[in-house]
Amino acid sequence: MTVHGSYFWDRTQRRCTKVTCICLLAAGLGCGWQPAAPRTSDVPPPGTMMTVSVTPIELAPAPNLIQNGDFSAWQADASAPDYFGAPDAARGVSVIEPERGEDGAVWAVRQTWSASDAIDAYPKLFHVWVTNLKPDTRYRFSLRVRNESPNLMLVRAFRYAVRTPAEALVSNDPPQVLGNISFGQTQGFEEHAFDFQTGGAGDFCVLIGAKNNAVEGTFPAVCVWDEWAVRPVATPQAPPQ
Numbered sequence: 001m002t003v004h005g006s007y008f009w010d011r012t013q014r015r016c017t018k019v020t021c022i023c024l025l026a027a028g029l030g031c032g033w034q035p036a037a038p039r040t041s042d043v044p045p046p047g048t049m050m051t052v053s054v055t056p057i058e059l060a061p062a063p064n065l066i067q068n069g070d071f072s073a074w075q076a077d078a079s080a081p082d083y084f085g086a087p088d089a090a091r092g093v094s095v096i097e098p099e100r101g102e103d104g105a106v107w108a109v110r111q112t113w114s115a116s117d118a119i120d121a122y123p124k125l126f127h128v129w130v131t132n133l134k135p136d137t138r139y140r141f142s143l144r145v146r147n148e149s150p151n152l153m154l155v156r157a158f159r160y161a162v163r164t165p166a167e168a169l170v171s172n173d174p175p176q177v178l179g180n181i182s183f184g185q186t187q188g189f190e191e192h193a194f195d196f197q198t199g200g201a202g203d204f205c206v207l208i209g210a211k212n213n214a215v216e217g218t219f220p221a222v223c224v225w226d227e228w229a230v231r232p233v234a235t236p237q238a239p240p241q
């Protein structure tokens with residue numbers, strides 16, 4: 001119910017004031033003015049800005065410089081996931097297979113050793129070439145792995161001073177070790193990482209490969225590899241001079 005044109009006597013103004021009173025008829029509500037809720041100390045007056053909360057902005061991680069490092073791409077009948085190299089089939093010491101989820105999609109790599117490949121050259125092991133790194137730059141290689149055997153595994157990065165992997169494979173110059181990690185049996189999946197510096201200018205490409213480094217080990221031995229990644233390591237900004 002709306003009543004227009006009510007008048008009342010305003011003692012302060014000493015005049016009659018026209019008001020509009022809007023009354024809502026509802027269950028339990030009468031016609032009348034409701035006082036505003038008392039202002040509490042944490043409510044700013046109108047027109048005042050206040051900080052409600054501060055949420056730190058998480059910077060997105062740099063893109064992974066290893067292509068297909070999540071192992072999601074593995075062509076049918078291919079011996080290795082896209083961009084990766086399989087262990088040497090003629091040597092026959094280890095095999096890799098796609099690790100699939102319940103939906104059938106490949107999400108990781110299962111490698112099974114029947115004997116140690118500790119004496120083998122890394123280009124003949126499960127490996128990947130990284131050809132898009134900058135000189136004199138610090139990078140972090142990281143991976144997730146489940147080592148189901150007690151054997152010591154070794155993952156190592158090399159710098160070849162040539163322009164392409166094809167040239168590296170025929171080069172007589174020994175590659176330079178940039179860094180490595182080793183680990184034994186893991187508790188489920190574990191993340192392991194190492195940092196490396198690429199070295200001076202000039203043509204180069206980097207190989208990262210994995211081997212069962214225990215000559216005397218337990219076989220068959222199994223590692224499930226996931227999330228091989230190379231990302232630049234953020235260096236703190238130098239203070240202004």
Ligand SMILES: [Ca+2]
Binds near residue numbers: 070226
């Ligand atoms: Ca994955």
